[in-house]
Amino acid sequence: MKPTNDVVARLSGAVKRYGNLTALDGVDLVLHRGELLAVLGPNGAGKSTSISLLLGLIRPDGGRAELFGLDPQQIDARRRIGVMLQSAMLPLTLRVGELLRLVASYYPNPRPLIESAKLAGIGDLLQRPYGKLSGGQQRRVQFALALCGRPEIVFLDEPTVGMDIDARQKLWAAMLALVADGCSVVLTTHYLEEAESLAQRVVVLGKGRVLSEGSVDALRAQVPLTRIRCVTDLDPAVIATWPQVASVEHDGSHMRISTSAAENVLRRMLEADASLRELEVQRAGLAEAFTELTREENAVEQEAA
Known part of the structure; x- marks a missing residue:
């Protein structure tokens, strides 16, 4: 399902400071109904601060944050979202089914418990105490809690950390099912393959500013790099010094x-290693x-310094 022009969340010129540190420096960000937006950036880029502004957990020092055109702290806006943060303090003694019923009771039109459990793949955990679950299982329960209120927007902050490959792929399928049903998803993740597989649009943050935004293909097009993968006896440290080589890594x-x-590098490699x-x-x-x-952002900052 393609995103519509309906904007359901927005940051407009958002500024946030913590003492002398500027965490966000005039960030513009929009989320459309029915789209999956990935917000990427290194540690300290401003991802968590951006999400906290949209959730109403903190206030901007400049600019605006809006949910459905409302102040994010208004209850009418909050009832229309679901949230899965990196950490969650949940009652360890409650059973999973009890947790789902409790959280669903906060919403005017929640999903049936069985539907939420099926979407999150936790049908077999409903009778288990939350505190007895593995880290990956707890993350799946947290995902179920984020969607149990039938939200129009789901905020997912590093949702698949601690999950095995099978659980991660099932969560990916659930995210896509939500989007297909018209829900908007904001995803922050360090797993770039996750964003590449799922996102309709990507925003890259760095040092509190938007470095780039657009589709995955549009971001790729900004960086004219080619990947070469091969078996060679050449020294990777030597190849790394060649002109126009961005990086060299071992993959087994x-x-x-x-x-x-790529053409110049390949020609040089073939001349140096016939095998x-x-x-x-x-x-x-x-x-x-x-x-x-x-890397370009860091280079610009170093030159300015």
């Missing part, structure tokens, strides 16, 4: 190279684009 027995001049094999060449993914965007 393979070497992964990101470069803006080079298992060669793969792909355009850059979101991970390389993210790395390059944040």
